Amino acid sequence: MTTATPESPESPEPPESPGAQPEPRRSWLKEHxxxxVSVLLLVLGLLVLTDALTMDVDIAQRGPIGPKTVPIAVGAGLLLIAVLLAVDVLRGGRGEAESGEDVDLSEPADWRTVLLLAGVFLATAVLIDPLGFPVAGALLFWGAAFTLGSRRYDRDPLIAAALSLLTYVVFNNLLGVPLPGGPLMGVL
Known part of the structure; x- marks a missing residue:
């Protein structure tokens, strides 16, 4: 009768159970x-470049940078990033998982909040013409704060009104971007 000694270099592998499946191999595409993302950036870059190069510009160019310059630079940048990303992935580079966010992925999505925020945005889009940006913007800011959990009824509407008025004045008066004023059109 012989017994196995602990010094033996080869230890027998445990027998596989008859119902055990071999570990599935990941496909090449799944590993890469x-x-x-690289293909998406490539398509987007080609689309931007095609649109920029076929743009019909009627106005005379003033200075060295014309209306085609920025779209061409953005399209070329997208193509460059697509190629660099593809090379990195093919060389074995992998994206790192997010570690800084405090999100419990086992919890279900909060669809109530998502739908309420979508409703606030939709209401703003509908109300911006008849009420003007200052009133619709205040409703947007206050509605978003309320939906996300703020219940300071004494402070939130005042902050929302101040933010909305400040945004209106900056865009309409300082930057020259016309926003609908609504009833406040003559006041501001």
Whole structure:
């Protein structure tokens, strides 16, 4: 009768159970899934470049930078990033998982909050013409704060009104971007 000694270099592997499945191999595309982002950037870059190069510009160019310059630079940048990302992924580079966010992925999504925020945005889009940006913007800021959990009824409407008026004055009066004023059109 012989017994196995602990010094033996080869230890027998445990027998596989008859119902055990071999570990599935990941496909090449699944291992290189970041290439999808690269393809998306490539398509977007080609679209931006095609649109920029086929743009019909009627106005005379003033200075060295015309209306085609920025879209061409953005399109070329997108193509460059797509190529660099593809090369990195093919060389074995992998994106790192988010570690800084405090999100419990086992919890279900808070659809009530998402739908309420969507309703606030939709109401703003509908009310901006008849009420003007200052009133619709105040409702937007206050509605978003309320939906996200703030219950300071004494402070939130005042902050929302101040933010909305400040945004209106900056865009309408200082930057020259016309926003609908509504009833406050003559006042501001």
């Amino acid at each position: 899934s970041e290439l999808g």
